[in-house]
Amino acid sequence: MAIPAAAGVLVVVLAWLAGPGLLGIGNDDAGVPVSAEVTKPAPCDRLDPVETVRFTVGGKTHEGTLNGCGHGQNEHVEVGIPDELPDQGTVTVRAADTSAGASDARRPLGLALLVFACFSGGIFVYTWLRLPPKPDPKPKLAKVS
Numbered sequence: 202m203a204i205p206a207a208a209g210v211l212v213v214v215l216a217w218l219a220g221p222g223l224l225g226i227g228n229d230d231a232g233v234p235v236s237a238e239v240t241k242p243a244p245c246d247r248l249d250p251v252e253t254v255r256f257t258v259g260g261k262t263h264e265g266t267l268n269g270c271g272h273g274q275n276e277h278v279e280v281g282i283p284d285e286l287p288d289q290g291t292v293t294v295r296a297a298d299t300s301a302g303a304s305d306a307r308r309p310l311g312l313a314l315l316v317f318a319c320f321s322g323g324i325f326v327y328t329w330l331r332l333p334p335k336p337d338p339k340p341k342l343a344k345v346s
Contacts, residue, residue, distance in 0.1 A: 205326055209319035216315055232281030233258075234297040237265065239278060245270035254280060254294065265294040 235256050243250035250270035256263055263286060272278055279297035286292055 205323040209316075209323050212319050213312065213316050217312060232283050232295065232297075234279055234281050236277055237267075237280045237294065239267075239272045239274060239276045240264075242272050242274055242276070243270045253291075254278065256280065256282065256294075258282065258286060263292055265292040267294050267296065269296060 235258060237254040237256035239252055240255050241253035243252045247270075249268065252267045252269055252272055254265045254267050256265060263282075265280065265282065267278070267280060280294040281297045282292060282294050
């Protein structure tokens, strides 16, 4: 019983030390959030849909591409733009983070789910090893001569 418990604790400690990237939580900077207008929407029935958006920063209008779909023509969306914008050309933008501060709660929740998974696995192994051996369904008959 001590070995599965120690293995579970080791997995949890290693996951905590590995950081938030292990649990799929990235702290990527989404860029500066700005309001943009969808100029060319994309339907969601295509693989990797890309929409064209227009936004204004510092009094200058820029065009951008947004990996996404389902927005309507002239719909306003929040996008994250890079810190440095080129003077000309299309800029790749990302959807702005609409749930500010949510990443703070995801790591402890993911770690709690990992602890529960380790505990469940340990209980399963403990129960499996404690099962009594099954008797042979067909007893062997001795030959009588």
